[in-house]
Amino acid sequence: MEARPLIDQESAARGSPAAFETFFRTHYADVVRIAQSVVGDSHTAQDVAQDVFIAAQQRFPEPSLSPHAAAWVRIAAVHSGLNSVRGQRRRDLRQLRTAAAVGPASPEELVLERVSRKEVRDALARLPQRAATVLILRHNGLSYAEVADAMSVGIGQVGTMLRRAEAALRKEIERATRS
Amino acid sequence: VRHVPEGKLRRLIDEPFAVADADANHVVGCERCRLLRQRIAEDAAAASALLARPQPLPDVDLAWRRLQGSGARPARSRPARETMPTGRRWRLVGIPLPSAAVLVTVAVVVAGATTAAVLAAVRAPARATRTSSADIRAIADIVGINSGSAVLGGFETSSGSLRLPFGLLQWSSAGSAHSVGSVAAAEQATGLNVSLPSALPGGVGAPIRIVVQPEVTATIRFGAAVAGMVAGTSLTVAAGPAVLVEYGGSIPGLGLPTLGTFTMERPVASSVKSTPAQLEAFVLSRPGVPAGLAQEMRLLGDVATVLPVPTPPGVNVTQVDVSGSPAILVTDSSLGASGVIWEDRGGIVHAAVGLLDQKDILDVANQLG
Numbered sequence: 001m002e003a004r005p006l007i008d009q010e011s012a013a014r015g016s017p018a019a020f021e022t023f024f025r026t027h028y029a030d031v032v033r034i035a036q037s038v039v040g041d042s043h044t045a046q047d048v049a050q051d052v053f054i055a056a057q058q059r060f061p062e063p064s065l066s067p068h069a070a071a072w073v074r075i076a077a078v079h080s081g082l083n084s085v086r087g088q089r090r091r092d093l094r095q096l097r098t099a100a101a102v103g104p105a106s107p108e109e110l111v112l113e114r115v116s117r118k119e120v121r122d123a124l125a126r127l128p129q130r131a132a133t134v135l136i137l138r139h140n141g142l143s144y145a146e147v148a149d150a151m152s153v154g155i156g157q158v159g160t161m162l163r164r165a166e167a168a169l170r171k172e173i174e175r176a177t178r179s
Numbered sequence: 180v181r182h183v184p185e186g187k188l189r190r191l192i193d194e195p196f197a198v199a200d201a202d203a204n205h206v207v208g209c210e211r212c213r214l215l216r217q218r219i220a221e222d223a224a225a226a227s228a229l230l231a232r233p234q235p236l237p238d239v240d241l242a243w244r245r246l247q248g249s250g251a252r253p254a255r256s257r258p259a260r261e262t263m264p265t266g267r268r269w270r271l272v273g274i275p276l277p278s279a280a281v282l283v284t285v286a287v288v289v290a291g292a293t294t295a296a297v298l299a300a301v302r303a304p305a306r307a308t309r310t311s312s313a314d315i316r317a318i319a320d321i322v323g324i325n326s327g328s329a330v331l332g333g334f335e336t337s338s339g340s341l342r343l344p345f346g347l348l349q350w351s352s353a354g355s356a357h358s359v360g361s362v363a364a365a366e367q368a369t370g371l372n373v374s375l376p377s378a379l380p381g382g383v384g385a386p387i388r389i390v391v392q393p394e395v396t397a398t399i400r401f402g403a404a405v406a407g408m409v410a411g412t413s414l415t416v417a418a419g420p421a422v423l424v425e426y427g428g429s430i431p432g433l434g435l436p437t438l439g440t441f442t443m444e445r446p447v448a449s450s451v452k453s454t455p456a457q458l459e460a461f462v463l464s465r466p467g468v469p470a471g472l473a474q475e476m477r478l479l480g481d482v483a484t485v486l487p488v489p490t491p492p493g494v495n496v497t498q499v500d501v502s503g504s505p506a507i508l509v510t511d512s513s514l515g516a517s518g519v520i521w522e523d524r525g526g527i528v529h530a531a532v533g534l535l536d537q538k539d540i541l542d543v544a545n546q547l548g
Contacts, residue, residue: 024246025239032237037230041511042495046237053246120229139230144194160186166222173229 038081438533502548
């Protein structure tokens, strides 16, 4: 049986809505998942994803013709998510205090779990952007080759970047836990 | 001896076959590299655990319609947006209704420790309708006003009026929300058949409070100064009575609610001299209505068969089934809280919310449905 292309190349070449819709439907869930890894909640993640695809629509009107479009939306999800977390850190701190004031009670472990997730988000936001990006991409299932492609680095660099980023994350978490 | 660089040791953990045999063999025989690899693996495992998140299941169809509605088009000439706003706000999701009676519905689910569900509806038939006091506040919020005197969950007084920029809001009820001593008393006060779960999830104790909200009726009279077809019309909304049952925890004395169940007749409203579509258009055109909210209400499509449920930021939303009725399950995994809201075939709106996982909250809901 003849293989059918996923994307209508003719319509893609014209930058048709159908071509972009296919691209959107193929990558939207991944972008939301990546954004949620950064921002921590699905609604903000979906807002981030919307903005990413709006920007992608301007940048890649024919996404099937761009080998970098899929990588670009993933990177954009990380960056936009990090910006969101950094911008909301003050609000998160306020919520964190509120969460701490709720307990202690039988669900206190759940509250503590929530606090720790906020600490992780803040720690991520404090890391250098490239370190946070490699962490998010790799821990969302992208292969070393995919991470290298998305970040425009050699595949041999990914392991080194990832190792350093994981060590930096551990140190940030330890520092936050001590303080 | 040339040891294996840390980057390769890291990749050896994830993609061992991508690392040269010589390097892999070196690690086996080199204690230094073996120990370093172990430390790297521990950091990797810690990062993996720290970054683990529930897998979201986004509604791609809705997201695509939302993107289309944003006005973005694949045209190079269109300027890119300068910013990427990621504000936290409530979002609408829809529940398919068993009946097609509700034409415009606005609902607010207040998620929190005590949890209440608030609903307001605009119904086509020009007859007496119902809503709760807080519904009016929800409407007030949506039309871009802040009453200042009302609190979420109800008005401070059982009756009163409020001058709005476009008219007058008047409300009245048989009384304020109050606690009663038993379910039987709540049923007697409201006429509702209040179901309670016979089997409670672990960690949930006995009921600690039963709250009755008497029926509330409110009317918005749109002033003649309002432009458009709603000028001179009125909207009467009524809801309730409603019953909220709060459960404590398994540890006595803490007083922290772990579960709340909410029962209320479907809130409806009637309009005079205007259609629900006109009122919806008016509400959505008010200054202060977030563009995203208006867009989501429009994207919900046929509001005759869908109950829009705003959900707070930071939650996952799933469509589920409760005793044969479509329902919306809202979970906040980071807080360990979840809630479900549905309308049964008898026109009763139910909600169950608690510091429970989704399995437990659905177990509770299915006992109520």
